[in-house]
Amino acid sequence: MTYSVAVSGASGYAGGELLRLLAAHPDVEIRTVTAHSNAGQPLVAHQPHLRSLEHLTLQDTTPETLSGHDIVFLALPHGQSGQYTDALEDVSLVIDCGADHRLTGQDDWDAFYGGAFNEPWAYGVPELPVGAVGGGTPTGKQRDRLVGATRIAAPGCNASTVSLSLAPGVAAGVIDAGDMVSVLAVGPSGAGKSLKTHLLGSEILGSANPYAVGGSHRHIPEIRQALREAGATGDIRLSFTPVIVPMARGILATSTARIAPGVTDAQIREAWEAAYGDETFVQLLPEGSMPRTADVLGANTALIGLAVDRAADRVVVVTAVDNLTKGTAGAAIQSMNIALGLPEGRALSVNGVAP
Amino acid sequence: MTYSVAVSGASGYAGGELLRLLAAHPDVEIRTVTAHSNAGQPLVAHQPHLRSLEHLTLQDTTPETLSGHDIVFLALPHGQSGQYTDALEDVSLVIDCGADHRLTGQDDWDAFYGGAFNEPWAYGVPELPVGAVGGGTPTGKQRDRLVGATRIAAPGCNASTVSLSLAPGVAAGVIDAGDMVSVLAVGPSGAGKSLKTHLLGSEILGSANPYAVGGSHRHIPEIRQALREAGATGDIRLSFTPVIVPMARGILATSTARIAPGVTDAQIREAWEAAYGDETFVQLLPEGSMPRTADVLGANTALIGLAVDRAADRVVVVTAVDNLTKGTAGAAIQSMNIALGLPEGRALSVNGVAP
Amino acid sequence: MTYSVAVSGASGYAGGELLRLLAAHPDVEIRTVTAHSNAGQPLVAHQPHLRSLEHLTLQDTTPETLSGHDIVFLALPHGQSGQYTDALEDVSLVIDCGADHRLTGQDDWDAFYGGAFNEPWAYGVPELPVGAVGGGTPTGKQRDRLVGATRIAAPGCNASTVSLSLAPGVAAGVIDAGDMVSVLAVGPSGAGKSLKTHLLGSEILGSANPYAVGGSHRHIPEIRQALREAGATGDIRLSFTPVIVPMARGILATSTARIAPGVTDAQIREAWEAAYGDETFVQLLPEGSMPRTADVLGANTALIGLAVDRAADRVVVVTAVDNLTKGTAGAAIQSMNIALGLPEGRALSVNGVAP
């Protein structure tokens, strides 16, 4: 069977990556691509790297253009998904790459986003452990909720990266969820194709620029939620700072957390091994190895390096992902594959494009 | 009076930056430039940006070539400074840009470097507060020890950046020195002109690469020492992770520490304001502003942004420096100016070259 | 049928890209990977992005390790291919990514390379027109010589880019092969993983660096040969200057040539349309469109933009390729597919990874 697909926000970065991956997917046909301001123009005018989709023309993003497909991807600014709910009722699978259906708590939504609250959908980070209340051996994975799902929320790129980094330790109780710090080196494509001065090439080149410092980044509640679901107990306290660095794509998240009392180095490493030992797209590197973002460029892979620093009393987890692939579009396609019962890795590469 | 100067390691990055600054200094004459393997070649063959020094030829680094100057800068690999001690006895001012004379504790030296231990020299970060034992209002600055000094140890670039970030909070007792985390985005020039695969342009471009993860970086004891001198009490625990990002120069250090109990936001900000309010080259940005490395390129300036994250219970300090200028050569020249009684900022720019 | 494959030079950039593409090729099994100095180490220690090949260990490059496969890729420094000739006699298909078998003229070899001259092999740029002596409608393509070939010389990346740019105009006689100029913006990966100071990240970042200026680059005779085969008449004069710019991969070649007398704009455009109208991997962009290297990252695609500048009396051809994919490894795989009678585009992407 071939599934018909519509992609909204097709002129943006997330939309472009969805299309790059879907163009190589044998089970789908890209029938409709939409974008508000650029409707009527050829797709390749905005995505000149998608040579195989030269025949597609951008349509306006409306309920009418999106309805009637088997699968619809929404890559819209937050708060806009709700207006398509009715029109997409008959669509078998809707995957939202925006934030509208990620958060389970309205308090978090009100505090970090605002506007109408939408019901939470299955969370598109299959490898994330889902834990027992109070920690201990995880009882499952987010993947379980994606099987047969009809509505999926793709993750925030920074959120999934940090959640994957810390969840195994939180789930196993080897780190203290009340004392965690993440600092991320991120490429500007995570901020989208927005015309803002601080995203100009002249500002980005040769510079490292922090933003949303001090606890205001919208991915923070999403991470806390994922860690809570992984079994975190007590307060979850995360200091989170993203720094834009001069690479188009990529996230390198350095996350540290206080070591739980009485835990051995072997127990720490075992927590991550247990969580990801059977995974294809989330890989724990051997002791002494650390990941680089170049190694996951264009790949659906999260590479994790782990170190225990006894002098600082902290575990250090360094995780590399491609924000557009594993961070967004790859996660969406992987979740789609799971939902539809296709091989989970179809049309997704575990190998990066380097150097 | 014009001081005669010799610079060793003149073909490297630190040596090149020393020469760039010295070439514009009205009180010095660059008489001798030395380098081991490239002796006999014109300086501009290795530093083609130093057009005004086209007349200089690299000599071998020997006691003979270095002696007989008023001022000697050593920019040599660690462990090599000792062999020049006797020859430089008559030199009025020796400034070592290497690590040999930075650490006061032999234990730290043995653990992180090894080889013969050298006596500590005055530490070339003038703005660092020197505190009372047990914290409280700092009693002075490292500057005080540099006045009239004849032997100076220029700092490690990462070390001075992190020390400047955290010392005011430690000195004032508003942060917990037992729970600190620093993650640094750094340019590859900090690693010198070494021919190593991971420093190749093809490896650096488009990638973020962590190194020395887990507590092994040699600048850690130097930071602990600076914070101890600033008045830190109890254990000092610092998780420290540098990440090489694709910019030739620059350090953006994101440092966070647990807030001390009962401290107000105003008290926190006041600590940094008190420490740096009168400084030219270390500037606390207004609330809500964060620094970028581009803004300090080629400048002797450290720009500091400060945020208080109550949800995470942490202070976040983001500091931008140019690793070669304020991080190394600028600090050396500034220290030289202080030692000689010249205006402290002579030949140093507070403005960066941006974009 | 599954072909067994050996790749030499597997720890380098060309070798890495061959393996990335071969890993996704359904008709081959990567059995052996070799490298001289790194023999005995895991492949992923040198190619950490090739996660699916974690099981492979580098062996020494010897006649014994390479023989006994169906297909052998040589990615060795020039002059080294000859020593494997005897050992590879029974190998069905040998593809040399080095220069040893590219040139048909020993004079060119002696002038630009030196050492023993090797016989020329089929040239791995399938889309290049092969012309009649004296120009006019091309009579075929290099592809014709690759069908069923057992020995193939993959092209030089700069050479194939410039040859593809200019050959249609030369073949059709609309430009003057005696007055051509090419200037290339190239990424440093084209220079390989060599430990040279000018290839360090600190030297490459923020800078544009020309090399081999004035006619000494080794790809010049290769281009002249390709244009001669495309039907160039009279003297072929090409000024060729590569400039290393701060992107890991990519070539953007700006080639200009004097317009032949009496030729119309339409005739000029028609020459390129006729040459590439039916090609998948070499695409002429619509009038007014120009290519960017980002659009072909990781793709086997050459994108060509064409403009006619009557005031300067020159045609301008701007071509973007990924030096490691279409420029080297992709061309090799495409040639392999042709030689073996497989679909020409198998395991090759026409879409790039952007942004």
Added chain:
Amino acid sequence: MTYSVAVSGASGYAGGELLRLLAAHPDVEIRTVTAHSNAGQPLVAHQPHLRSLEHLTLQDTTPETLSGHDIVFLALPHGQSGQYTDALEDVSLVIDCGADHRLTGQDDWDAFYGGAFNEPWAYGVPELPVGAVGGGTPTGKQRDRLVGATRIAAPGCNASTVSLSLAPGVAAGVIDAGDMVSVLAVGPSGAGKSLKTHLLGSEILGSANPYAVGGSHRHIPEIRQALREAGATGDIRLSFTPVIVPMARGILATSTARIAPGVTDAQIREAWEAAYGDETFVQLLPEGSMPRTADVLGANTALIGLAVDRAADRVVVVTAVDNLTKGTAGAAIQSMNIALGLPEGRALSVNGVAP
């Protein structure tokens, strides 16, 4: 005497560089900074690297705010200079960094810009030879016209780079001005702080992007004019292609021209030596040396490498400048120094900031 200065366009890149240089100039006082849309905001909100100018507030750009200074710098979009003519009548020295007063021929203005034509001012590239009609030994320099000038047009950055590259050869008659090709690797800051999609960091990083291909770039008539003034005879034909590459600043111009009949290599080199042998800020590198843009970062220096390619029958001239310094603001300050009778190099560095 201290000159009072006003800088319009102070929130842009050219304005920022003017201010960086003026801030270090001992003979001027920056009294007024203006910008249209950002009036009322602190300068450092838009130029955070200019720490020494923290006290300045942007005012609206009006005749009133600009009048009453000794010196006024206009850094405005083309076509806007005229409205300030009356208001600036009493200003001793006006330097326009825009295009309005560069071209002497109205035909060129109409063809490449359009709108009201303004009278040409003294051209701010002091080192450019001014030749006899018909070529031969240059009779002077543009510098001569700048002495005592009251109205100066700073050059286009690409234009001055290419003009400096080719003028000596044209003036001496050793190259054919009817057959010239320039391809430039340029940083995006040359395009200003414009919010355009193709200037976003995500688009610029990892990519080389040509623009204005085929003879439409506005700097072409400016170059032709400079070469005509240098003594070019007959038709001047220049193929000119700029390529944006991922470095914030810098121009590396590769210019080639057909060798005039009967000219020796020595005569060719002599032409450039004669033109620039006595210059501080335009330097011909020794035979075999080629410049890099990093070596002139922040410097007022143009570095020129020269090669003769007899096989291609062309001279190749590679020139590196910083587009914001020597290309724009440095040239403006240098011209100001000349006009005012100050030392020509005051507040300008011949050394770059590298790596």
